[in-house]
Amino acid sequence: MTDTAATPTTLPRETQRLDWARHATHDADLGLARASADAGFRSYWRTTGTEPSRIVMDSPPDKEDVKPWLRIRALLEGNGVRVPHLLAEDTEHGFLLLEDLGPDTYLHVLHADNADALFDDAITQLLRIQATPIPEGMPVYDEALLLRELRLFDEWFLGKHLAIVPDVHDEQTLERVHRVLIDAALAQPQVFVHRDFMPRNLMPAADGPAVLDFQDAVKGPIAYDPLCLFKDAFVSWPQARIDAWLDRYHARAVDAGLPVPPLERFRRDVDLIGVHRHLKVIGIFARLHHRDNKQHYLEDAPRFFAYLDHVLPKYPELAPLAELIERRVKPTLVEYAHWTDGTGDE
Structure with a gap:
């Protein structure tokens, strides 16, 4: 897992998200397709054009801080709970790169x-x-x-x-x-x-x-x-x-x-x-x-x-x-x- 470079906040959110995902995966041609949304403000995006695919969690910092998710994830993983593997994070801008567990819950x-x-x-x-x-x-x-x-x-x-x-x-x-x-x-x-x-x-x-x-x-x-x-x-x-x-x-x-x-x-x-x-x-x-x-x-x-x-x-x-x-x-x-x-x- 690595911290990634800062993402300019003046860009539209969809541009920030794509730029960050390309940097985090080291793939300048990568695309993103909506994977799911939840009842809050987070959204989830599946990478396209590369294998294996990954999931980008987009959690806008002004609406839903990603740090509580990371803290609880670490606690659970430490006690043997199966949680999504974390591949990269940018807590300042609210982006995470996660393993892709597939489309079905x-x-x-x-x-x-x-x-x-x-x-x-x-x-x-x-x-x-x-x-x-x-x-x-x-x-x-x-x-x-x-x-x-x-x-x-x-x-x-x-x-x-x-x-x-x-x-x-x-x-x-x-x-x-x-x-x-x-x-x-x-x-x-x-x-x-x-x-x-x-x-x-x-x-x-x-x-x-x-x-x-x-x-x-x-x-x-x-x-x-x-x-x-x-x-x-x-x-x-x-x-x-x-x-x-x-x-x-x-x-x-x-x-x-x-x-x-x-x-x-x-x-x-x-x-x-x-x-x-x-x-x-x-x-x-x-x-x-x-x-x-x-x-x-x-x-x-x-x-x-x-x-x-x-x-x-x-x-x-x-x-x-x-x-x-x-x-x-x-x-x-x-x-x-x-x-x-x-x-x-x-």
Whole structure:
């Protein structure tokens, strides 16, 4: 790995990116083709005209500092986690040169017949992540962060997307539910948490899967990442299979010496941290839609309401949230769909 020469910041970003990639690969004829983008400001570009191909991560410094990604990558690699190999870096201008792991993530290749084997490989990587020593100063999934995430649902989905103005009763309901979910999260054993450990962030690899998108890692509840893996944002599985995978994870975590609680308590932890994540992701999808003009994410919001429909009836302390969703959210969703599917007059 080498540091590369400075890139003039007065040039258009696409020119900076191409010039840097050519310098980093020592190939003046190299081209770049879009490989993928994520929900943030980073983008990924595949080199063309040379073999083997490489990936350029473009992370504009004024929008998304690449240094947290590099710090977490080094921590994970040091604990045996399969992460993308780093070939060159320019932290000042936000460019990285990485190995090319191909076009497909787990999301593309998972199906009913191979899911058991692929998820078992994913659990292997997850156990290594959770066993990674937590460095001093690492961000913590504390009460402030948990509450800030929960309020994404209130602000962006209820308020901005559905134009629901909560009355006093609704506000009290949300506050009580927030308290239940926050207390449950803080009571869990705390480990190294990826925060988005889902199929779209796993890449098939012979010694993998390789783990992506780990820059927002924190110290937090042990059930968070297993929940993310099996109750994904973009694909749903039968509940019986999810339960079996969670039990398999739990057994392997016990064998690995991780601080998982007894199985029944772990299942409850998964459910409650799942409600937290489902509400957060619905809010994030609404924010991506309205703030960032990334409109396709909201198409998956119904998946999260289905997750909530499964869990909320199991817990009396969450009954107020279930009642709020039935009384105010679902009728508004139906009306919203009417106005946005071409059947309304708007």
